[in-house]
Amino acid sequence: MTTATDETNPDGRGFLPGLALDFVIFGFHDQELKILILEYKNTDLFALPGGFVREKEDLESAARRVLAQRTGLTDIYLEQFHTFGSLQRYDPAPLAQIMQAKGHAVQPDHWLLRRFVTVGYYALVDFTQAVPQPDAMADRCAWYELHQLPSLMLDHKSIVAKALETLRETLDRKLIGFNLLEESFTMHTLQRLYETVLGEPLNRSSFQRRMLSLGILQRLEKTYTGKAHKAPYLYRFIQPE
Amino acid sequence: MTTATDETNPDGRGFLPGLALDFVIFGFHDQELKILILEYKNTDLFALPGGFVREKEDLESAARRVLAQRTGLTDIYLEQFHTFGSLQRYDPAPLAQIMQAKGHAVQPDHWLLRRFVTVGYYALVDFTQAVPQPDAMADRCAWYELHQLPSLMLDHKSIVAKALETLRETLDRKLIGFNLLEESFTMHTLQRLYETVLGEPLNRSSFQRRMLSLGILQRLEKTYTGKAHKAPYLYRFIQPE
DNA sequence: TATTATTGTTGCACTATGCAACAATAAAGC
């Protein structure tokens, strides 16, 4: 919810007032779906990474700019999914606590303590390539397993839920695995990704048949895992040119 | 894009600054999909109905309030689909023209001439029940066939396109016909609605089989159309209690 | 060499859907 320009900019000048961006950044690792969470020193507060929109900046450009700051990655799969504007989410307490913990005097009319409507985006990133960067206010930025999230501030928990719901609904239409996996992977890993997103087990042979019939996978050499069984093939996505 | 409180409120006081709502209100009539469009006197400008969010009001509540003002209907199917915030859409010219045509002096710093990010909602209404109401600035509010829209101001054309795209994608998941049709209807009308939304013809027997197998339709008495052929049954949706 | 675990594949049953055909029927033409 915060940005690096805060301390030198007590009025929030240069940003669109009352409008924020929040990001649910998905990664896939150890057969688990994870998201990036910010942690604030001395507060036990956890939040989604976020930012603000500059006065002369497209909403979409702002989203890409902030995301690049958080993950170090450009050219990322990014999609807007919902805008959150309930009055309930207007609670200055957590942010006041964060500012206090940072040693700032808390002015009650500080721009960060006003009401915000926030546009939610989700991103899909290759876990191995993302380099999480905490912003000026936060001091840790780390991956959390989706089902073991800490308690998040404000309505961020429901923002995550809505992002996941959207991800499920678009799983088939958009080629989501393409963005969450490394260059090559086994069929089993791909299936685990689908199962994790959908939250339900899938039939192994049907899944393999369906994926192969899509014509988007190229079979590569085998990978010898060292386990006592048949070695699985590696696959990679064929670039839709 | 405007609201009735404009003339007595030159600063936009009481509203969240820079944030607007725009509505794509779908109706179905004469076998055609239609939407509500506002027309501004002496300008030849056409726009989507819209409004603003009060400072102490949920985003969702604001949407329902504005929609009720436009259609005279409450308890309407309403869904947020996208938030539009490109810089391109920031063009004060059309609104200045509208204000001028209304006989107002155009102050260049008027709040309506500033940049807005707008949250897009689509609504599904029973055409026969909706009572379009122009707002204070507009002087006509009328249904237009989707493929015969006038040239819309700003980016409203792409807002309509995005709304239609969303409608298509959710057609099966949500029970859309339920909101767009009258109490009872023929299978043919239901099929035409689906075809209009999807933009492609559907197979008659397959469609009938699929709809009946859903178990959401109740067959009523026949309707004698006066035409020289078998009379079709009427159906109505079974209320999911 | 036999065992074990996992992978790739295939057969079968079941469901969904496009297409074509057929029977039913309301009104019009004769």
Added chain:
DNA sequence: GCTTTATTGTTGCATAGTGCAACAATAATA
């Protein structure tokens, strides 16, 4: 009254997709 016409409700058939179970292949281990 009988035939014709247009549309509707229904059914049969071919095809495609999917769950389930089974089987063969195979890399490492015992």
